[in-house]
Amino acid sequence: MTAYSESLLMNQYLAPSAAHPSPLPALLGRTAELLGSGAYDTAIDLLLSERQLVRGEPMACNTLAYLLIQVERPQESIDWFETCLRLRPDDMQALTGLAIALRSTGDAEQALRCYDRAIALRPDDAMLWYKRGALQADLRRLPEALSSLDRSLALKGDHVEAFVKRSHVLEALGDMPSATDSAARACLLEPGEASHWSALGDLLQKNGDLNQSIAAYERALTISSEDAACLANLGGALKLAGRPEEALERGRAALAIEPGNQQALLLCGGLEIHFGRAEAARDNFLGAAQGGIACSYPAKVQPADFKALMLFSPFAGNTPYEDLISDARFDSNLVIVLENHRYDTAALTEAADVVVNLISDADLGLQMIGSLGELVASLRKPVVNHPSLIIATDRQTMSRRLATVPGVVMPKTLRIDAPELLRRLNGGESHPFPLIIRHAGTHGGEKMEVVSGPDEMRDFAQQAGDHPLYLTDFVDYRSADGFFRKYRLIFVGAAIFPYHLAIGDSWKVHHISTRMGELQWMRDEEKAFLEEPGRFFSTEAMAALDMIRRIVNLDYFGIDCSVDANGKVIVFEVNATMLIHLHNEGFEYKTPHVIKIKAAFEQLLRKRASDVSAA
Incomplete structure (x- = not known):
């Protein structure tokens, strides 16, 4: 009442x-x-x-x-x-x-x-x-x-x-x-109150019950057809359900009712990218950027201890942040960053005690580093993962920066445009094989293969069109038992946290595609790694990881790596785009270690927010 x-x-x-x-x-x-x-x-x-x-x-x-x-x-x-x-x-x-x-x-x-x-x-x-x-x-x-x-x-x-x-x-x-x-x-x-059905739809969507969620939203819209927020939520559920055309239709309907609806603008922007319509996507994201704060995530306990301004670009690779900030004691405000867009810095400054740069893929975000740097400078707040430090984390540069670190095996990596690679191959240039060839800016094993000769390399390059590629020396990191092991560790400030161990039958190992859900011994080994990483990484290997931390110099980032027969760290990837998440069904032993990373991240932000001299 x-x-x-x-x-x-x-x-x-x-x-x-x-x-x-x-x-x-x-x-x-x-x-x-x-x-x-x-x-x-x-x-x-x-x-x-x-x-x-x-x-x-x-x-x-x-x-x-x-x-x-x-x-x-x-x-x-x-x-x-x-x-x-x-x-x-x-x-x-x-x-x-x-x-x-x-x-x-x-x-x-x-x-x-x-x-x-x-x-x-x-x-x-x-x-x-x-x-x-x-x-x-x-x-x-x-x-x-x-x-x-x-x-x-x-x-x-x-x-x-x-x-x-x-x-x-x-x-x-x-x-x-x-x-x-x-x-x-x-x-x-x-039953005639639309807000009740919409709220039920939200909960069902969070539970992953997308069909029931969609039904609840549609029931709400039969009662209140002009509810822009409900239309945008329905669009989000349809997108997650693999129905992008319908999702975009609902998002556009929401914008027809409420042109400034931030959720609908973000939904439509992402879907326009999905359909390859970059200009339409930019128009939507520009609308979201002009609205100032695109998304707000209130602290679990109010009043919040401090406010974090998160800088996010839909056209670049970003640090996955949702689970990292969930249930935090600080407010998070997300800003859409676009190249050459001017912001109301006074309003953004009010929303921030600390700025967190999420734009972390040096391949995809390089063009906007200048605009991002200007925005960060204008805010005059302490910054986590300053954009100037992101530039040197592409695969080629990292292979050079880490090549001489003791206790590290750093495969040589070359970045080259596909047409230039074809020109060199047609001119008779040779390469040591096998090589890993991949599209720059991709992760998760997408558009990445091992090639064993020039013909395979040529086929890959021809299919790549004008896309830039990476060529990386292949290192056979198979363990003595014939399995491939890829460790992920997360660096937060000066601390190093184990995040997961993926054990696979082939060289392209990703946790989700392994047989770890079926084989108890694999889960037992991962659990042991999380609880006692020193059993898997020697003192020398841990020292090598710490040296990598000092060289990279980011506040928050991750590493995918393995350990060879001599105990050396084989580095696959080092950057701030690494995913951590709390969705660990079947691997519940991982969750306490994710919570440790979250707590360390929050403490990092808290310390930086209180350090006015760091602005």
Whole structure:
């Protein structure tokens, strides 16, 4: 119930009664007339002109106090509610009104005490338990909030607001099935309320139940067809379900209703890239960039400890950030960075205590490093992963920078455009084989092969068109048991954290494509690596990793590597585009180690945010 609707409760005090001595009935009667004409300020002035008379009557104190809330003067209302309670300590209207006023002024703890007093007087009042639970939820006292909301529903089983709030609390507690169930109950109780179906769609989408999520959004849109946010959410679910054409249609429909809808702009921009329409994509992303903050991710506990401004480019490779910042104690604000676009730096500065550069692929992001550097300089805030440090992390440059590090095997890498490679091959130039050939700017094994001769290389280059390529010396990193092992470690500040071990049957190893989900011994070995990386990397190898950290000099990045028979670190890739995630079904032993990386990242940002001299 809003402050406005609660203020209507004061009307019961406005009817003059013969039991009251004059001039109170006349005063309240005149106040009622003013309220009827919407003259709230005049009514307040009238009551304040008879301050002494009002202070002696609980009903008059409540009337004035609720009026002050109505005109957004809650601090002044507190005194009048407290005056009423001194006259009548069990006045329920004064207790609940005081709770509203205290909450409005930021004193949530005192507001909660008011609800506790009210519940002690009326323990069977479902609305009071709901309000108490809602306030506890705002204070992030989630188990207590859940208990209060459950009590409210025990007293009033069809209390829709309590089901909605309970769903939010359960989601925050991580109990997604129960959160979804509560959201569904709200839909059953009020099937004509579009917001309930839309909220259910959000939860189902987060659960990965895309078909049910799509159905819930579509139900919401049959009730409210002009809901741009719901259309954008439906588009997102359709995109995840592998239905990009329909997703783009919904995104465009959302923009037709609300041209500045950030979620729809980002959705359409990404889909236009998917369909190869770069100009249309840029138009959408430009709209998102002009809106300032494209996405906000509030801290798990409010108020947040600090604010991080995340710089993201849809046309370049970025550090995967969603799981890295989830459930953090800082607010994250995402900005879309476009080449040559000018930003309202004053507004962005307000949204940042520390700037985090997510644009981390030196191949894809090189053209915009200049614009990115200008933006970072204009913000005058401490920066994590400064763009100037990204330039030297492409595969060719890293192969040169790490070539002489003791204890490291760094395969030689050459970057070359496909037409130039063809020209050299046709001119008779020879190369040592086998070689790994790949498209620059790709990850995850995409468009990457081992070639054993010039004909295979020529075929690959011809298919690449004008795309730049990397040629890398192939190192057979097979272990003694015949399996290939690829370790991923994450560097956060001065610390090195194990993230995963992928064990495969062939040289192109990626965790998702291995048989590790089937073979227990592989999972046991990965778990051992995560718990005791020193068993797998000798003291010399760990020293080599630390030397790599010092050379790369980024605040946050990762390495994919192996270990040869001599204990040397074979480096495959070093950059800040490495993925970490919390979706570890079947590999739950990984999650505590991801949480350690997240905690170290948050501590890094916290320290940098407090270091004003680093700006």
